[in-house]
Amino acid sequence: MPKIVDHDQYRKELLNQCFDLFAEKGYASVTMRQIASWLDVSTGTLYHYFPNKEMLFAQFVDELSQRDILQAKTEMTAGQTLSDRIRIVFDYFERNRDYFFKQTLICVDFHQQMHREGIEISDPMKQVGERIEQSVEELLIELLGFDEPELVSFLMTFIDGLMMSDMYVTRRVDFQKQGELIIKMINAYVEKHPNSIAPDLKSLT
Amino acid sequence: MPKIVDHDQYRKELLNQCFDLFAEKGYASVTMRQIASWLDVSTGTLYHYFPNKEMLFAQFVDELSQRDILQAKTEMTAGQTLSDRIRIVFDYFERNRDYFFKQTLICVDFHQQMHREGIEISDPMKQVGERIEQSVEELLIELLGFDEPELVSFLMTFIDGLMMSDMYVTRRVDFQKQGELIIKMINAYVEKHPNSIAPDLKSLT
Amino acid sequence: MPKIVDHDQYRKELLNQCFDLFAEKGYASVTMRQIASWLDVSTGTLYHYFPNKEMLFAQFVDELSQRDILQAKTEMTAGQTLSDRIRIVFDYFERNRDYFFKQTLICVDFHQQMHREGIEISDPMKQVGERIEQSVEELLIELLGFDEPELVSFLMTFIDGLMMSDMYVTRRVDFQKQGELIIKMINAYVEKHPNSIAPDLKSLT
């Protein structure tokens, strides 16, 4: 085992490897021993890098969200028209469909963990949660290039729905088709209601 | 404590009371003792009605889904126009927003439980999962009164997204407004693309 | 289920049916529920006839030993010569080989139960144990027709060994052959040491 000089660097590497494990089993069902064995280290080492299981998970989610935002920013570049922009967003989620489904499971887990009764949510955890929410929204707005709250909310909600869709085994949502449908719907909507639309949005269509 | 006459009836009563507990803590984090104490019975009694924790949860989800379908069928009656019908659906979810959010958390938990590696999913559990998927879709089609797959998929996905929306603390999705927006979007879309629409849908607009 | 009028009669019938169950699982490993279900009665009924598990077992062993002695007395009749007599005894154990093996397992269990530390052996249980020991010895002496302690002890010990022999899967002791061997050995011994033999034994050879 190569000695990692940079403590913090190694900590993050460990966290990054936890993704599939947490996604598949869920926080509460994974034991520290399983994590350690998955990472090919001893439990002692785990406790050397993380004070306890809860903080490990919190740091994991934190790290995860930071990476995600960064990744999304670099991979998605704004398109010219509204259609392009929506298409880019849907493409991105389609390409990383598996990843985002797992990420959703993790988020739900994190949410439950944070809200389980009788336990005071530690400030760091709360902040993690809020930071994620904020930055995802900001990113979407930036990508779409307009700030029409209703419409942004609509798209975000729909994307949340998409990320959940792989929970259903018998159904299979086609991200591409859904994207095209939504593009058509929004275009038709914008055409029909030109006055209820913000200027920045109108300029895109 | 009165002696219970109908074993199966009492079993279901117990299951029905578990909803909030499972929603708030999650399957893995709830202990059998907590469940027992929440239900005001002894752990022994719990094991008198359920062979183990896993089956208790499976039966709980099963019972839950059956009740949900039934409830939805009785509460939602089809409206005249498409707008009415969509409005009815969104109203229903808005009214039971809290309930459905919790239900979503439970479903995610169930999904993870069913897919945790190394464990063969018992047939009963699989069936429960599939039954839920099927009936929700059927119900929606029935309510909307048309079977345009893309559009049904769109609405289901969006509703899934809505049910997730309460996970975000800082945002607050307004179901009503989103419903009205979607109605307008669909109407605009149907008007603009009359030829790509199934007859049963067209007759509704 | 026919109502058994005679409480005590029914109690004994229940006990008699327990033989295989106790032999196979052992006292400590059998649960009251298993006993009840084996007997096709409810646990409640079990507790109607026996104050607790321990007493059920004690009564079972008691009943067992009484039946055994009775059975042995009726089935074995003294032969003419010593050879005949030994042959009769070995025949009897051979015929009921399976039964006596199980009975031995039960006796060992009973012994351990009685001697487990920290528990005062109840007088009834002690008496049961002693009664068995006494009567088996008396029976053997009666059957053999002589009271040469060393030789009786030798035969009893050997029979104990025979009863244990089915514990070994790979070996297979042939009771008949062993009987004939012992007959020859005793005869040779008696011939060679005529003076060290009690008169009643000598008269049999």
Added chain:
Amino acid sequence: MPKIVDHDQYRKELLNQCFDLFAEKGYASVTMRQIASWLDVSTGTLYHYFPNKEMLFAQFVDELSQRDILQAKTEMTAGQTLSDRIRIVFDYFERNRDYFFKQTLICVDFHQQMHREGIEISDPMKQVGERIEQSVEELLIELLGFDEPELVSFLMTFIDGLMMSDMYVTRRVDFQKQGELIIKMINAYVEKHPNSIAPDLKSLT
């Protein structure tokens, strides 16, 4: 508590200390807590060394049998004449009378554990059982110095009977006297039936 260096070594040490506990209470009646406290370790430590109670017991019996064979081989040395050899064997069992009685109780327990219905006997357990049987027989043949099956079977069965004898409280078998009796019997038998005896046996008398 010092950190244990040799995992396997310590495991065996733990097993060796279990003898009296298992002998006195029996497998099913001993709890893991009792074992742990008897060994002065925590239950957690117990489960660190053994996967479960059943395997602990299987490993215990395995270890026990290995030690026994080894011990017997070093303590018993073959004598000159047949009488000597038999005497040595009886002496050995007399000296360790207590030990072998307990060992017998354990073997019965093990047998019952292995044959309790509905449970597939794990291969390791089966092997343990067979190994014991084999090696005891081999040892005896080696010690006696002849391989006359009937006679070996006779002696083994008798020894089994001796080991059971301490189960009887009121009786008291004298190993020495029984040994002398058997020596005389065998000698008389060999003298009288010189032709039915294997050469290797004859050469010993």
Added chain:
DNA sequence: TATGAATGAGAATTCATTCAT
């Protein structure tokens, strides 16, 4: 820094026993 042995509180589950019907 890394290990894994050790801990003991707590989890799931079992079981003798009681008791209302």
Added chain:
DNA sequence: TATGAATGAATTCTCATTCAT
């Protein structure tokens, strides 16, 4: 007399965490 629902202490086993090396 017979039932089986109900109990809760006890059992097997797990797991986050600590700590000597």
